[in-house]
Amino acid sequence: MNTTQQTARVGLFFLLGVALVWVTFETLSDGKIFAERTHTLIAGFDDLKELKNGDDVRQAGVKVGSVQLTRLAGRRAEAVLQIDPKVPIASDAVATIVMSGLIGGNYVAIDMGSNGAPSLPDGAEIRTASTPDLNTLMSEIGGLGKQLQDSLGSFSKAINGDGKAGGGIIQKLDKLVSDNSSRVDATMANLQEITGKINRGEGTLGKLVNDPKLHDELLAAVTDIRSTAAQAKEFVANAEGIMDQVKSGQGPLGTLVYDQKSADDLKASIANIRAVSDKLAKGEGTLGKLINDPGLYNSAQVTIKKVDRTLDGLSDSGPITAVGIVVNALF
C-alpha cells in the first residue's frame, strides 16, 4: 500500500476518533467545550445536603442550568448555579434543594417567583428556602408519633382511671347508678302503679285499650312498652338485690338505712358527685375540657393535619417506601 493512502487512512481514523470523543463529551456532559454564555447565580444554604457539581437546576421541572460549584462561604454553604441566560429568574424566586428520588439525585428547584418581578442580574444572589431532607423528616415524624402516643395514653387514663385518683368515667357512672338506685326504685313503683291503672282500664290509656280502632297503634306502643318493661324488670331485679343488701346491712344503702352517720356521708358524696357532673357540664377539669374545650379539639386537628402534610410531602418523594417508614415510626 502506498504511503499517502496509509497516511490518509490514519488521518481519517484519527479525525473520526476526535469527532466521536467530542460527540461523547457533548452527550454526556451537555458540552462545555465552547464555553457558552451563562448567567451565574449564587444560592446560599445552611446545608447543601447531597448536591454535587453538575446537578441540574430546574424551574418548574424544566432544566434551565446546572450546579457549577459548591463551596463553603463562612458559616453557610453556597452553590454557584449556571443558568441559561435566555431564562429570566424573577428576583423574588426561591431556590430549594429537592430530591429527585430516594436513591440520590438532587437538583435545585427554582420557583417562578411573582409575575412581573424584575429578573436577577448575572452574579446575583437568589433567595433560598431549606426543605426538610429525609433524615429531618424522619426525626420529626418520630416526635409526632410520640406526641400522639402520649395524648392517646392520657385519654385512656381519663376513661379508665389510673387507680390513684379514684376511678375514671366508667367507675364514676357505675357509682352514680348504684347510689341513686332508691330513686330508680321509686320510679319503678310509679311505673307499676301506672301499668296497673292501664290494666284496669282507668284513665286515657284504659280507654285506649278498649278502643278497637286504636288497637294497632296500641300494639306497637305495647311492644315498646314491653321492651321498656323488660328493662324495668332488670332494674327491679337489681333493686331487689340492692334491697337484700340493704336489709342485711351491706353496701352503701345498708349503711344508709342502719347507720345515721354514714347516711350523712352519703349525702355529702352525692353532693360531690353533683358538683363533679356540674363541672363536667361546665367544661372544667381534664375530662371536661376534653369533652367541651374547642381549643384542644383544634390542636388535635392541627396535629392530624401536620401528619397529613408530612405524608403528602413524603409521597412526593417516593410513595411506597415513605408510607412504610411512617408506619414504622408510628407503631
Add this chain to the structure above:
Amino acid sequence: MKQINAILEGVGSVVQLLFRSLSYTGSLPRQGARFIEQCYMIGYTTLPIVAILSFFIGTVLALEAGYAMQDFGAKEFIGSLVGLSMARELGPMMTAVLLAGRVGSAITAELASMKVYQEIDALTTMNIPAAKILVLPRLAAVLVMMPVLIVIANIVGWFGGSVVARYVSYVGISPQAYFAALRHYTKFKDVMNGMEKAEVFGFVVVLVCCDIGLNTRGGPREIGAAVTRGVVVSLILILVLDYFVTKILL
C-alpha cells in the same frame, strides 16, 4: 531466586528502555512517516476486531443485566450499567487485551526477528538507536490511537447493549429509555477515566513487547518464545495494573 532475578532484570530493562526512548522525543517530528505507519498498524488495523468484540461485550452486559434485574424491576438501569462498565472498565480492558494479542505480538515478533537476524546490531553500528526509530514511534502511536480505539469501543458497546435492550423479549426497553439511563449515570469523566486507563495499558503493552523483542537471544526459534512471553507478560500486566490504576483514578 532465579525467577525473582529475572523479573527484576526485566523491570530494569523496561525502565531503561523507557528512558532511552523518551530521551529521543525531540526526534519525533522527523519520524513522521514511521509514526504514521505505526498509527496505521496499532489503530486502523486493530479497529475491526475491537469493534466486533465491544459490540458483543455490550450485548452480553445488557443481556446479563436484564436477566438479573427483571425480577426486581430495575431494568431501567441496564443503560447505566452497560454505560458505566463499558466506559470505566471493559472498554479499556478488552481493548488493551486485544492490543496485546494483535499489536503486542506483532511488535515482539518483528523486533525479535530483527534482533535474531542482526538488524538491531546493524542499527547499533550505524549509531541509530533502536529505542529512537523502533520504540519511540510505537509509543507515540499507541498514545494517540488508544483514545480513538476506546471511544469507538465504548460507543459500539453501548449500541450493542441498546440492541439487546430493545429486541430481547424479557428485557424490552426502548432505546430512548436505555440511552436516557446511560446518559444519566455515565458522565464524561467516566469515559475520560477509561481513556486514561487505556493509555496506561497501551503504553505498557507496547513498551514491554518492544523490550522483550529487543532482548531476544539465540536463533529463530526464540522469536516464537519471545512472542509468547510478550503476550503473556502483557496480559498479566494489564490485569495487575488495572487494579492499581483504577484505585488511583477513583
Add this chain to the structure above:
Amino acid sequence: METSCSKTRNPFTGAEANAVGVKVDGVSKTYAGTEVLSNISFDVLPGEIFVLMGPSGSGKSVLLRQIAGLELPTVGTVRVDGQDPSLEETRDRVRLALVFQAGALFNSLSVYDNLALYPREHRSGTEASIRERVMHALRILSVEDAVSKFPSELSGGMKKRVSIARALVMEPQLLLYDEPTSELDPVMSATISEIIATLKNEYSVTSIVVTHDRSLALTIANRVGILMDGKLITLGTPKELAATKDPALVDFLYPKIDIQNPRFKKLENQKTS
C-alpha cells in the same frame, strides 16, 4: 609491514579525516562459562587491511563484534581510535561499518531505504545528494537493478552485495567485514577484493576482514592473524604465512582430503552397501 598514510579520504566527497587504528588488548570473552576468546592482543594500524582467519567456531566473528562495540569483552579492552567502541560518542565520532555475514538488511525497508537510512538519520545531505550516493554505491557492487526491491526478494549473494553497498554509503573510516565473499561466485569475490583494496589504497579506510577464503586473505591482506580455539596462534604478513613450516598452519592453510581417513572409509562403505 607496510606503513600507511595517516588520513582517510571520503570516497564520495573527498573530505579528509584521520585514519583510524584499532588496539585489541588482552581480550577474553566467556559465554556461560565457556571461554570463546582467550587473551588476544593485536594492533591494526590506520589504513591497514587486517585479515582474521580461522576454522569455523574459532571465535573470529565474536572478536569482530567486540571490535565493533556490539559486545563488551569479559576481560581486556578494545580501543578504536583510542576510544571504547561500545560508547555512542565514539561511534558518533568514528564512522564504523560492519558488513554482516548474513547481510542483516532491514527486511521492512526497500533496498533503497536500507541504504538511505544512515544518511537520512544522521542528516548528511539533501535527499537528492543521498540518492546520488546510494545509486553510486549500488552501481559499484552492480546491484542497481535491486534498488526498489525488498531484501526478501534478493538472493543470498545479492543481499551480501547490498549489505556492502550499505556499508559504503556510511563513508566509513573503519570497515569490518564478516565473511564478505561467502555465498558469492568467484567473479563477485574478485570484485569484493578489488573494492576492499581500492578503499584502502585510495581512501585509506582501515579494514578488518574475517574470512576463511584463503586466496582472498593472501591477496588483499597487509597482515593476517590466525585464530584457533579462541587463541591468536600467529600474526604476520601473507608472505611470512606462505613460508611457514608450522604443520598446524600448513594443515589449515592447505587442507588435503585424506581418503585414508576412517571417516571417509565409512562413507564409502555406506555408499557401496
